[in-house]
Each structure stands twice: as structure tokens, then as C-alpha cells.
Amino acid sequence: MRFIVSALLLLLTVSLSQAQEKRIRLLFAGDAMQHLPQIHAAQTQNGYNYDSCFYLLKEKISSADLACVNFETTLAGKPYSGYPQFSAPDEFAFALKEAGFDLFFLANNHIADKGRRGIERTLRVLDSIGIKHTGVFSSKSSRGLKYPLMIIKNGIRIAFLNYTYDTNGLAVTGPNTVNVIDTLQIKRDLGLTQLYNPDVVIANMHWGDEYRTYPNKEQRELAGYLFRNGVRIIIGNHPHVVQPLVKNNVNGEIDAVVHYSLGNFISNQQKINTDGGAMAEIVVSKADDNSPVKIESCHYSLVWVRKYTESGKLKYRIIPVQSNKKKVIPELTSPEWQKMNIFATNAEQLIGSF
Numbered sequence: 001m002r003f004i005v006s007a008l009l010l011l012l013t014v015s016l017s018q019a020q021e022k023r024i025r026l027l028f029a030g031d032a033m034q035h036l037p038q039i040h041a042a043q044t045q046n047g048y049n050y051d052s053c054f055y056l057l058k059e060k061i062s063s064a065d066l067a068c069v070n071f072e073t074t075l076a077g078k079p080y081s082g083y084p085q086f087s088a089p090d091e092f093a094f095a096l097k098e099a100g101f102d103l104f105f106l107a108n109n110h111i112a113d114k115g116r117r118g119i120e121r122t123l124r125v126l127d128s129i130g131i132k133h134t135g136v137f138s139s140k141s142s143r144g145l146k147y148p149l150m151i152i153k154n155g156i157r158i159a160f161l162n163y164t165y166d167t168n169g170l171a172v173t174g175p176n177t178v179n180v181i182d183t184l185q186i187k188r189d190l191g192l193t194q195l196y197n198p199d200v201v202i203a204n205m206h207w208g209d210e211y212r213t214y215p216n217k218e219q220r221e222l223a224g225y226l227f228r229n230g231v232r233i234i235i236g237n238h239p240h241v242v243q244p245l246v247k248n249n250v251n252g253e254i255d256a257v258v259h260y261s262l263g264n265f266i267s268n269q270q271k272i273n274t275d276g277g278a279m280a281e282i283v284v285s286k287a288d289d290n291s292p293v294k295i296e297s298c299h300y301s302l303v304w305v306r307k308y309t310e311s312g313k314l315k316y317r318i319i320p321v322q323s324n325k326k327k328v329i330p331e332l333t334s335p336e337w338q339k340m341n342i343f344a345t346n347a348e349q350l351i352g353s354f
Contacts, residue, residue, distance in 0.1 A: 021285065022154055022155035022288075023283065023285040023296070024065045024156050024283070024285070025064050025065045025066075025281070025282075026064065026066050026068070026233075026280075026281070026282045027061060027064035027066070027067040027280070028069070028235045028262060029067070029068070029070070029277070030237060030262030031238070031262075031267060031277070032069050032070060032072060032073070032092075032096060033073060033086070033264065033267035033268070034086060034089075035083055035267060035268035036082030037082070037314060038266070038267075038268050038316055039082065042091065049091065050091060050092055050095035051098070052315065053316050053318060054095060054099035054318060056320060056323070058099050060279075060301075061100030061101060062099070062100030065154060067103070068102065068204070069096060069104060069105070069265060070104075070206070071093070071108075072237070073086040073087070074087050074088070074111060074113055074118035074121075074122045075089075075090055075118075076113075076117055077117075077121055082268075084113075086110050086114075087114050090125050093125060093126060093131065094129060097131055101131070103132045103134070105134065105204040105237070106133050106134065106136040107164040107180075107204075107206055108237070109166055109167055109168045109206065110168065111136050111178055112170040112171070112178065115170075115173060119138070119176045119178075120176065122136075123138055132149065133149075134146070134148075135164070135178070135204070139175035139176070140175060141175075142177075147179075148161050148192070148196065150198065155286075156200070156284060156285075157199045158198060158201075159196060159198035159202070160202050160203075161179075161186070161189060161190075161203040162203070163180060163206065165181050165238070167180075183222070186226070186229075190229045190231070193230070194230065199284075199293040200232050200233065200284055201232055202232070202235065203233070203235070204234075205219075205234060205237070207219050207222065207237075208243065209239060210239055211240060211241055211271055213242070213243060214243060215236075215243055223258045223260075227256050227258075232256050232293075233257050233282060233284075233295070234256075234258040235262065236261045236262065237261060237262060238261065240261075240269055240271075240274045241263050241264075241271075241273040241274055241350075242278050242347040243260035243261035243351075244352070245258070245298070246260070246354050247298055253294060254294075254295040255295070257282065257295060257298050259278070259300070263277030263347070264305065266305055268307070268316075273343065273346055275305050275343055276303055277302070278301070278303075279301050280300050281299045281300060282295065282298050283297045283298075284296060300351065301320065301322070302321035302344050302347050303321060304319045306319050306328075306332070308336070319340065325337050
């Protein structure tokens with residue numbers, strides 16, 4: 001009888017321990033862009049439809065506890081436009097949400113492309129469909145109320161910060177506010193962030209040089225600054241190509257992570273290495289309510305943007321790089337398979353080069 005009671009107590013202890021353990025799987029995607037050929041490709045008789053772009057990744061994105069993407073366009077309404085001043089159909093944001101994304105990072109060099117109208121309409125549309133967003137605000141008072149963005153998921157408190165290097169020289173009209181990289185402001189923000197008692201602080205940075213495959217001096221120095229001031233995870237965007245992943249290890253465990261650039265999630269860019277990107281997959285956990293968060297794992301997967309013609313019309317589809325070409329409909333051609341492999345080979349070398 002004593003043995004049975006002891007066994008039950010042990011089982012109860014293990015069960016309680018497991019119940020107390022907290023874990024969250026985070027997913028980050030790169031630049032979600034809308035060049036004019038993409039907008040034309042999505043046009044239908046009744047509007048715009050992007051479902052075919054994302055369906056091969058929907059299961060993966062939706063399975064994450066929290067999926068985030070760099071939303072590098074505006075929802076300024078008609079007339080829609082691509083580079084150099086973007087305005088995408090609302091359906092693009094709807095499709096990203098339907099694919100499983102929960103959080104859009106908005107601080108980027110194109111957010112002011114359509115002025116105050118573009119910023120405020122983008123915020124309204126995202127609010128109307130229940131998408132969380134950060135980095136851009138309708139006013140200073142709104143920033144004061146909503147920044148940092150705090151999300152509690154699976155018992156873990158996460159603070160999200162988001163900044164851009166610039167807005168392409170376009171003035172941000174008051175009262176709108178766009179977070180621009182300024183180390184003094186960032187330090188103040190991080191000080192405020194600690195008052196919310198986050199388990200982990202994540203910064204999404206729109207930085208670096210376009211098409212450069214290695215982080216520049218400013219990126220490296222800023223990453224060090226963020227780590228010294230309490231940031232544990234940094235996700236970079238803007239170069240439109242994949243840059244290295246760096247893990248800082250302490251006593252055999254991951255202490256901090258920086259993905260300098262995830263490259264493009266979806267775009268119409270043609271330069272070498274811009275036809276795809278990486279999705280960062282990071283698991284953070286804590287043993288119980290009183291334990292510090294640890295970065296349990298940090299992995300990535302590659303995606304490639306397929307451009308092809310169907311019934312005489314250009315189409316875009318994001319392909320998981322590990323896909324068997326026969327599983328993709330229509331089946332990948334040999335030249336397409338070769339292009340995807342070239343992108344993947346270059347990306348693998350870049351990500352692990354530091």
C-alpha cells in the first residue's frame with residue numbers, strides 16, 4: 001500500500017511539474033512585398049485573391065504558437081501601386097492572416113510611401129481584421145499606450161520592439177509616429193519595457209544594406225547594443241537577401257540569437273539571392289512561473305518564390321525548399337528546380353557563415 005501511495009505521489013509531482021512548464025514556438029518570416037506584377041497576378045473578376053501564394057506553407061505557419069512577418073507595403077487603398085511607393089490591396093493582408101500570421105511588423109522604409117493616409121488606413125485595416133502590429137502608430141499617445149507590444153502566450157510574457165533605419169527620406173506627418181533607429185530612444189524604450197516584467201524581449205530591426213549578404217558594421221554594433229540592454233532575440237529585415245544567423249552560447253545553452261536578415265518572404269525581385277528567404281523557428285520555454293526563460297532551440301527553413309504562367313497569366317507561389325518537385329502542382333520544371341537549388345545552396349552558406 002505504501003508503495004502504491006508513493007508511486008501516486010511521484011506521478012502527481014511529475015504531472016504538476018509538466019503542467020507548470022511553459023513553452024512557445026515562434027515563427028518569423030521575411031519581407032512580404034507587393035510589386036505591381038504581383039498585384040496584377042492576384043487580380044480576379046471580383047477583386048484580388050492571394051490564397052494560392054501561401055497554401056503550401058499554411059500548415060507550418062498556422063502550427064506556430066505565434067507567427068510574425070515583416071509587412072513591407074501599405075494598405076492605402078486605390079490606386080494600387082508597387083515600387084517605389086507601395087499600396088497593396090487589403091486582400092494581401094487578409095491572405096497573410098489566413099495563412100496563419102498573427103503579428104505584422106510595420107516599421108520599414110516604405111511605411112510612409114502614401115503619407116498619413118497610407119499609415120492610418122493600414123492601421124485601421126489591420127485592426128479591423130484582428131492582426132496585432134507594432135512599430136507604427138497613429139499618434140504619440142497611441143504609442144505610449146501600445147508600445148512595447150506585450151503578448152502573453154502559453155504563460156510566457158513577450159515584449160516586441162520594432163524600428164526602421166529610415167522612411168526613404170519621406171516625412172512622417174504628425175500626429176503619426178514611426179519608430180526610427182535611435183539608440184537613446186531604444187534605451188528609453190527598453191527601460192520602460194522592463195516595467196512590464198517580460199520573460200523575453202524580441203526586437204525586429206529594419207536595417208542593413210540592400211542586397212548585401214553580410215551584416216554591416218552598424219548592424220553588428222547595434223546588435224551588441226541591444227543584447228547588452230536586455231534583448232534576447234533579434235530578427236532583421238530590409239536587405240532582401242538572407243544574412244547570417246548568429247547564436248551566442250553561454251555554458252552550452254543559447255543565450256541570445258540574431259538573424260541579421262531573413263530575406264524576402266514574397267516579392268517580385270529579380271536580383272540574385274532575392275528570390276526567396278528564411279523563416280526563423282525559435283522555441284522559448286521556462287520550467288515554471290519562477291524560472292527564467294531559456295531559448296530552447298533556434299532553427300530555420302528556406303522558402304523560394306516560384307513565378308510561373310498558368311492559363312496565360314503570371315502566378316506566384318511560395319515553395320518550401322525541401323519540397324519534392326512532384327508534390328508541387330503544377331510540377332516544378334527542371335530549370336525551376338535548378339533555380340531553387342541555387343538559391344538554397346547560397347542561403348545555406350550565408351546563414352552559417354558567421
